[in-house]
Amino acid sequence: MGRNKIALIGAGNIGGTIAHLAALKQLGDVVLYDVVEGMPQGKALDLTESGPIDAFDVSLAGSNTISDIAGADVCIVTSGLARKPGMSRDDLLGINAKIISEVAAGIKTHAPDSLVIVLTNPLDAMVTLMKRETGFPKERVVGMAGVLDSARYCSFLAMELDVSVKSVQALVLGGHGDDMVPVWSSCTVGGVPVERLISAERLDAIEERTRKAGGEIVGLLKTGSAYYSPAAAAVRMAESYLLDKKEILPCAAYLEGEYDQRDIYLGVPVQIGAGGVEKVVEVPLTDAEKEAVKILASPAAELVGALDKVLAG
Ligand code: TXD
16 A cells, blocks of 8 residues: 655645644655745755654655646645735735636646645635636535634633643634634533633633634734644644544535535535545534624625636736
8 A cells, every 4th residue: 555645735834834744644745846946845855854853754755847746645735825914815816816726727637536625815715716627526625724713712712711722622613714603602611611611701802813813923923824723724634534534623615505505615514534525514503603604605705706807807
């Protein structure tokens, strides 16, 4: 049995960090692909030279030729521009749509059987475009946002209560960042519903900080956006697929009737295993949460509608 092959489309901050995590976890051989000459090769060589220290047996290669992703089991797409201070995720639509269309064609040709995990922002529009341009089934095109948003929410809840993050369970639905809906009814700390432990005002403040968490990091870094936690989130999804773990993770998935939504990508819990997105898990929602999901779906749809204009222009 050969090793898995992981293609990283975009070898910037997130791509490079994913390569490192994938190597440390020995998930498979890694190809870092990017348009910048020398950079993916340099990162691959640097990581390879850490192999004897961390004792991993996977190969890492950098490339500027898309055909080097041939036969990949999973493609993780981060190619595109990242936000700078003052930019919204939607400001990236035009430029990133062109980049995603281009890489989708490469994935379709060279890795036609892969699971594609999209990270590039604005996420809901970019993952929709990826599905459209590759023509892959909905099981094999998924977006990463919810794992990160939920992790941010869990981190803040754990800080608030001064408990281990491992004791906190939280679920965030909807779009990425500003559009997310924390499902309070599914948030527990040590099995106790979070609403019994934290006041409504503090929960509101934590929710607001979670919504703005990406922007908080952009404001501090000044030259780009978060990358350690987005990379960790993407690796968790890839690992569940490659090892057929069947973890239930909140991801941007294509809905066909679930949560009363149709033909749209929205952040919901899904089961990821060898079959890719094996099922959408419908958690019971309160009426207020159902309403919030409905409201969320409309800006996501608008952004996708704007895509066609951008691509034609
Ligand atoms: O939760 C989430 N989904 C996210 C997503 C969380 C944080 C950041 N998120 C988005 O991921 C962010 O807004 C960006 O759109 C992507 C990538 O973020 P990263 O921090 O890795 O950006 P970098 O370091 O600028 O890397 C992007 C790389 C860079 O090296 C470019 O040269 C490359 O993309 N790039 C390309 N690669 C291949 N092919 C093409 N056409 C191409 N164009 C640019």
